[in-house]
Amino acid sequence: MSDRTAAQVRAESPAREAWRMFRRNIPALAGLVILSAIVLATLYGSFFYSGDAFDIVWAPHEPPGVTAEFPLGTDYLGRDIVAGLLTGGGPTLAVGAAAAAITMVIGITLGALAGFFGGWVDNLLMRITEFFQVLPALLFAMVLVTLFSPSLWTIAIAIGVVSWPQTARLTRAEFLKIKELEYVTAARAIGARNGRIMWQVILPNAAPPLIVSATLTVGVAILFEAGLSFLGLGDPNVMSWGLMIGANREYILDAWWPVTFPGLAIFFTVFSVSLIGDGLNDAFNPKLRSR
């Protein structure tokens, strides 16, 4: 920063500045690279590696590294594990992203309304938030998925419905803080309506912590999806990493590889997402970086 003049630094937009900080953060960049690799592999992997994840292609429990055709071995039915990893990532990532989006939409809407209007609106919405925080999330999601038959959409919606309270609280806190600032008063003075103030004045300024929280929410949602499909509550017609672990659970003492590799895939995905989240957090809060 020493080779820049103060004026140049000030002229930089917050997003650009954050990106400049992020680029210097090696763990965060590593996270970005790992995640991109995983996303690309699940999107395009099947072009280079043919085979259906549900097909029985070989003897059961072929250990990894023995047959060149099946580098990570086969599971208890003789299904190819690499094919499972490549096709199973898609649903996990899609549900994770969709669930995080649903979480953010519900959480930001309710949190913004509570923080902006205060009074009885705040009171009511915060009581509802507290109520949802009392319900153990995974159990509630299990109930929802079972009642409304499992599909990728039900699962994403169920995860979203159980995970929004934290986002709502965060949004509310940001709105409470920002609505007292001068530029909000100024916007009101020139006659901006409530809706405009909420979504076009306050929300963009509350964006940094919400972006960080959205990233971490993706990680949590992926773990949720994995947990549900591990329990056998996912869509039975769709291969997913959690399902691979759940299906092979009974045989872990005969074969470690069918459960180990999907678990590593989930781990690396969530790990990279959280590295990115931490990196964004540091980038948006330069003051905290010394910690």
Add this chain to the structure above:
Amino acid sequence: MGSGFLLRRIGYGLLLMLGVVVLNFLLIRLAPGDPAVVIAGEMGGATEEMLASIREEYGLNEPLLVQLGIYIGNVLRGDLGESFFFNQPVAHLIALRIGPTILLVVTAQLLSIFLGVLLGVLAARRPNGVMSAFVSVFATIGYAVPVFWTGIMLIILFASVLPVFPVEGMTSVRLRDAAWYVQWLDVAHHLVLPAFTLAIIYLAQYARLSRASMLEVLGSDYIRTARAKGARERTVLFRHALRNAALPILTVAGLQFGNLISGALLVETVFNWPGMGRLAFDSILRRDYPTIMGVLFFASAMVVIANILTDWSYRLADPRLRGRT
């Protein structure tokens, strides 16, 4: 501290529980299909007489509000319905399994707070030291590992490579007639792996949190005063600093309790721990709705109680709050 505070918290907790009951009621009604069939479980085994008796018991022929009234009345009398799979009252099924769940969850909670805080305090002594780096990395890893997978990996490790801990169940059959303390030790022995599996995620989080919280507190004036008057480092860290740094940890621990129960659900399934999670899983696979709803009710009750205890311990830890109600 005033008992008014505690009474009000309990009253509010009861209100939340009433909300859970209403939610349970609505979920059954909102589910696609005939609620009587839903309640009987979609096992195809429900006869016409069975359905008729369910309609009678739940008042399904009455208007919705009357049905809700009947349902709340039943719950108040401790009647959570009948499990059509186990052929037993739901309340009885849960009474048999809530103990092991509480044992698992509370042990994991205490283990994670104790070890997490210890790690965090040690790391905070040197903000740029090896321990600090370890805590940061460990926290990120702990957050990203699926809890059920950790459990499975530990089972593989301890079942074949290092058979020192039992990997399944809560008791050994061969000790059924042993003295009580032998049986207690046996349960504790079985508890090690499940409790540790569940604790790992939160342990990592508490370590990171207490490190940050300690660093903040260690920079304050009263710590400098304590050091200046010649207090020993251990006294400064654990008596002066930790007491103040503990507040955010308490808050998070309280908020995490619901997640801990969710995690226990998975851990119980992996280790065949005979608790409510196992029951929830079995009854969900069998679409045994009265049992599922009963588990949801009691699991929520545990969160409500944990929240009240957190608020209460918060006041014990922070004398500044005691005067207020």
